[in-house]
Amino acid sequence: MISTQKISKQFGDLVVLKDIDLEVEKGKVVVVIGPSGSGKTTLLRCLNLLEQPESGLISIDQQSIDFGKKLSKKEIRSFRKKSGMVFQTYNLFPHFTALQNVMEGPVTVQKVNKTEAKKRAAELLTKVGLKEKIDVFPYQLSGGQQQRVGIARAMAIDPKVMLFDEPTSALDPELVGEVLLVMKDLAKEGRTMVVVTHEMKFAKEVADEVIFMDEGKIIERGEPVDLFERPKEERTKKFLNLINQ
């Protein structure tokens, strides 16, 4: 479903990603962990082309993008529709209600007619448990509720994969659960997901594969039990020790 070949990215002199190869099969959940500055968020943002690598190749659902060439805006936009992005800070549109937030992509970008988009948006909001909050502005929602609207908004464009960039990091601890629950449901439905997170429990329960990154490279990858219980690399061990303290 997703594959990247040798993607590299630099900010000035700083190498953020170095020759990253990633494979995510259809219906699998991949969790990316690592210390801050390890490049995990940048990797995720590259999949949605919010950042563009200097070199390498990304393909999602049979559409490939080669960063060696100059990309047209049209190419970038059509590629973006393959993935739905959920942001750490939700980034809901504050001037739209929950329903309007979810409808926006289908109506403005995909030109779905309004009645149909509305119906579908209401279904998605119901699915994330916000049936009662359809006509409410984001500021009237808790962080957890806002993030669930964010998930519904990303799903509304019918992406092939869902990308989560530390979706619970900005939340109060008591609100983390409700968001993870929605994500677990999605995983159960067989959605392809790439999740950058610090929620190790979630990773253990839901991930098909866990990837540990540091200094712009993939240090180690494996099934959650192996990676968490029997890490091979020294750096992985060190990191896991730090977060388990």
Add this chain to the structure above:
Amino acid sequence: MKMYLSSSFFSSENIAILQDSFIPLLKGVLSYTIPLTLISFVIGLFIAVVTAVFRISGIKILAGIARVYVSIIRGTPLLVQLFIVFFGLGNLGVDFLKFEPFTGTIIAFSLNTGAYASEIIRASILSIEKGQWEASSSIGMSYFQSLKRVILPQATRVSIPPLSNSFIGLVKETSLASTILVSEMFRKAQEIVATTYTPLLVYVEAAAIYWVICFILSLIQDRIETRLNRYVKT
């Protein structure tokens, strides 16, 4: 002496002058002051949005044009701009550039408003967090779709207080059009003073009318702000 002044200020004669001058002044307001303000502001706002988008577009030549335009307008007095448009261009002998006083005023005022308001709009656009651009691109929106659907509506809210300042300023600046014989309120006041010789009385009357207009405008501003604030926590 003081007694004499105040009693003479409110003499029946003066009250008659105030009454007689009110209708002509009001006519000046309705047929010139308000239309000049409204038309110039609407055109100016359009220029301002285009200029602001040019500046943030990242396209060097467009940003350069916008910069030069703003610099020239902000660096020169409005009265001088008005004279250049009306007398200067009018004197070139090209029919196309000979404007009626009313049209000339609109051109000068629109260009002036456009430059100042473009800085307000640019600042408002830049005040919207980057996450809003990212969220809209992530659902597949183009640059202009993001601008139109997500960024500008939010920037509008931010820009209402400073834009109201510009608008209210413009109401008063229309008095400059008196210098090129547009019969707006201040011109009317001058004409009345020329026959009654009561400058204090009539100019204070004109000032009071300007104040009332601006007061009403600030009430409208409050209503717009309340409406646009409906989606933010108060």
